[in-house]
Amino acid sequence: GNKGGVAVRLSVYGHLICFLNCHLPAHIENTSQRLDSFERILQLQQFTGTRAQTILDHDLVFWFGDLNFRIADHGLHFIRESISKKCYHLLWDKDQLNRAKKSEPMLNGFLEGELLFKPTYKFNLASTEYDTSGKKRKPAWTDRILWRLKEGAEAGGSEPQTAPLKKPMGVILNTYNSQMQYGVSDHKPVVGTFCLEFDKLITRPLVELQPVGEWKPGHEAIISYCMLDEYPSSTWDWIGLFKVGFRSHMDYITYLWVKDDELMVTDDVYQVYLNGEEIPSSGGEFLLCYYSSNMEIIVGVSCPFQIVPECLETQLEIGNGMDMSCDNAAPGHMDTY
Known part of the structure; x- marks a missing residue:
């Protein structure tokens, strides 16, 4: 038992x-x-x-x-x-x-x-x-x-060894x-x-990925990635958005199938787009992870990045609007706008 x-x-x-x-x-x-x-x-x-x-x-x-x-x-x-x-x-x-x-x-x-x-x-x-x-x-x-x-x-490698085997x-x-x-x-x-x-047999991850630009709730986001030549990609590979500190590949906030909207930018760099509605409005610190269907593991992890909370984004927009109205009301600046 x-x-x-x-x-x-x-x-x-x-x-x-x-x-x-x-x-x-x-x-x-x-x-x-x-x-x-x-x-x-x-x-x-x-x-x-x-x-x-x-x-x-x-x-x-x-x-x-x-x-x-x-x-x-x-x-x-x-x-x-x-x-x-x-x-x-x-x-x-x-x-x-x-x-x-x-x-x-x-x-x-x-x-x-x-x-x-x-x-x-x-x-x-x-x-x-x-x-x-x-x-x-x-x-x-x-x-x-x-x-x-x-x-x-x-x-x-497989070359003949003259020194004792390491x-x-x-x-x-x-x-x-x-x-x-x-x-x-x-x-x-x-x-x-x-x-x-x-000794390091692998010095680079099989897939390197990163967010492009600033990510905001409600705005379409771009993910850029490239992979090693020997990586066995699959149509069932996916990229997930995770909170920093996640414990399992199933802890994703949202995910997208890589091959559905894949766009080649250069000979070895690809980009995919994430719908802005999928980006969490609460914001915080996140990671992107590339999951390999063939290998059944995560083969690439981005550096941590920030998503600006929706409430803070609204406050910033309101604050910018107030600054502009004050400038408009200031003497000598009316003809600027």
């Missing part, structure tokens, strides 16, 4: 990164069930596109969550005594995940920082004291953060620890901070 995995992926300058969050089966005797569940998650999660159709196809995978692996063999007293003396290393070789990494092919390449913090399970609620209930669960590092770099292709991406773990101050769960959350190093 509450077990499974959720994956999300993104492209960072051409490098594909996947984040996999899992909640695996519980209890110390269920190591094989945890591994079976993880393998099933890897098999079932399929992505569109040809570069990375499965989780392990990605250039970098972060795997984390309540993985529920326990400390085997050692008794409760020995585990707690080791923790109280901060002799965590005495428990590492009995950690079920550490063991599985040495024997399970699907875990090949997964790395983790040293477990230099107290096991994160099981605590009394709102407490830093381990379980004192009748069950007296043995402490364990159930909550983990691992990562895996894909082996193989280097970043760059990895397309590097991962540096800066911190890995638990957060003991939280007490809303019988687990303590774990935080890892990382530094990624990589």
